[in-house]
Amino acid sequence: MNPTPPTHNTNPPTKSIQRPINDALFINAFRDKDTILALAKEIKENAAKLTEKIRVMEVCGGHTHTLMKYALNHLLPENIEFIHGPGCPVCVMPKNRIDQAYDIALAPDTILLTLGDMLKVPGSKGSLQHARSQGCDARFIYSPLEAIQIAKSHPDKKVVYFAIGFETTTPMTASLIQRTINEGIKNLFFHINHVLVPPPLEAILSAKDSQINALIAPSHVSVIAGAKIYRPLLERYNIPIVVSGFEPVDMMESILRLVHQFLNAQPKLEIQYTRLVSMEGNLKAQEMVAQTMQTRESFEWRGLGEIPDSALKLKNAYAHLDAELIFDSILTKTPIKDNKACRCGDILKGIAKPFDCKVFGKACTPTNPLGSCMVSSEGACAAYYKYALA
Numbered sequence: 135m136n137p138t139p140p141t142h143n144t145n146p147p148t149k150s151i152q153r154p155i156n157d158a159l160f161i162n163a164f165r166d167k168d169t170i171l172a173l174a175k176e177i178k179e180n181a182a183k184l185t186e187k188i189r190v191m192e193v194c195g196g197h198t199h200t201l202m203k204y205a206l207n208h209l210l211p212e213n214i215e216f217i218h219g220p221g222c223p224v225c226v227m228p229k230n231r232i233d234q235a236y237d238i239a240l241a242p243d244t245i246l247l248t249l250g251d252m253l254k255v256p257g258s259k260g261s262l263q264h265a266r267s268q269g270c271d272a273r274f275i276y277s278p279l280e281a282i283q284i285a286k287s288h289p290d291k292k293v294v295y296f297a298i299g300f301e302t303t304t305p306m307t308a309s310l311i312q313r314t315i316n317e318g319i320k321n322l323f324f325h326i327n328h329v330l331v332p333p334p335l336e337a338i339l340s341a342k343d344s345q346i347n348a349l350i351a352p353s354h355v356s357v358i359a360g361a362k363i364y365r366p367l368l369e370r371y372n373i374p375i376v377v378s379g380f381e382p383v384d385m386m387e388s389i390l391r392l393v394h395q396f397l398n399a400q401p402k403l404e405i406q407y408t409r410l411v412s413m414e415g416n417l418k419a420q421e422m423v424a425q426t427m428q429t430r431e432s433f434e435w436r437g438l439g440e441i442p443d444s445a446l447k448l449k450n451a452y453a454h455l456d457a458e459l460i461f462d463s464i465l466t467k468t469p470i471k472d473n474k475a476c477r478c479g480d481i482l483k484g485i486a487k488p489f490d491c492k493v494f495g496k497a498c499t500p501t502n503p504l505g506s507c508m509v510s511s512e513g514a515c516a517a518y519y520k521y522a523l524a
Contacts, residue, residue, distance in 0.1 A: 165383065173389075177210060177386065198218050220483075225510050227255065239266075292323060295323070300331055307326070348374045356415065359420065361413050363415075430445045
């Protein structure tokens with residue numbers, strides 16, 4: 135029998151702490167059917183008192199997949215609508231950055247390393263999988279630290295780590311940079327594509343056609359950066375924000391908290407995922423990132439355009455490791471438009487759903503993706519295709 139977490143306490147149940155740790159019991163507690171249905175009932179009862187519709191953006195693709203996988207959207211009343219956000223680092227990577235990875239992979243005596251999803255994302259020249267079929271050495275790695283061993287094993291090659299991710303994965307890249315220097319590795323370089331969560335949310339919320347009046351913020355980002363990064367959004371837009379875990383019980387409790395904030399007419403920043411998230415975050419990780427990287431003046435987001443101060447780059451002191459400088463003469467820099475039929479940009483902005491796209495599930499599928507929202511395992515289109523069409 136699964137232990138059931140209390141409705142308003144997201145720490146593991148007391149019984150599971152008193153006996154030997156069992157991972158399955160720990161996870162199952164946050165997927166418990168009875169708890170989910172009890173929360174759904176409480177949400178409906180409270181939502182019946184609302185005087186306005188809640189249009190909540192779940193920022194992260196992980197939340198979108200939980201929403202679809204467990205059919206949570208079907209358990210909620212009609213006056214609570216979910217809008218899918220830009221919280222997938224693969225989905226927001228523009229084509230010219232994908233082309234730069236392709237360009238580097240084509241360079242002689244070069245090994246390009248990146249995380250799994252990036253191999254499948256199509257640029258204007260093709261995907262990195264296509265580059266591999268042309269004989270290029272493009273590899274996916276499970277951990278950035280694998281790059282150390284690969285560089286040591288191939289001293290005659292230039293090894294380039296194409297780094298992507300939000301605040302969650304940035305400290306791993308910073309740690310890899312420090313180890314590269316400490317171990318005197320001369321053939322490992324970095325193409326930095328780390329992006330930040332608050333700037334695109336600012337861009338989306340400030341748009342004239344934005345109808346979003348609540349946010350479910352990603353917990354893994356907040357573990358590193360701290361929930362404090364959302365405070366300016368609360369102060370500027372006066373909307374409820376809850377930092378939520380990714381399990382279905384976490385999400386349902388976060389929705390209930392949003393409803394309570396609306397009923398009390400007191401928007402605030404709450405941490406539902408108290409198991410790991412604090413207001414300040416991981417200060418050591420933040421320090422590591424600050425030592426090696428700085429904010430870019432601007433960065434292009436796929437479907438969203440140029441957003442100021444929304445991404446990171448290496449500091450000048452690490453220019454000798456910067457692949458963007460070392461391979462500058464061969465890199466594609468011109469912005470590249472997406473397929474006209476693809477509505478991924480509108481989906482990332484929260485003004486369309488995957489079903490609104492005419493090519494969704496037809497010309498655009500996981501095996502033949504036209505846009506990044508389908509190619510990424512965290513993309514909204516991939517979630518709809520996997521769960522809503524099943």
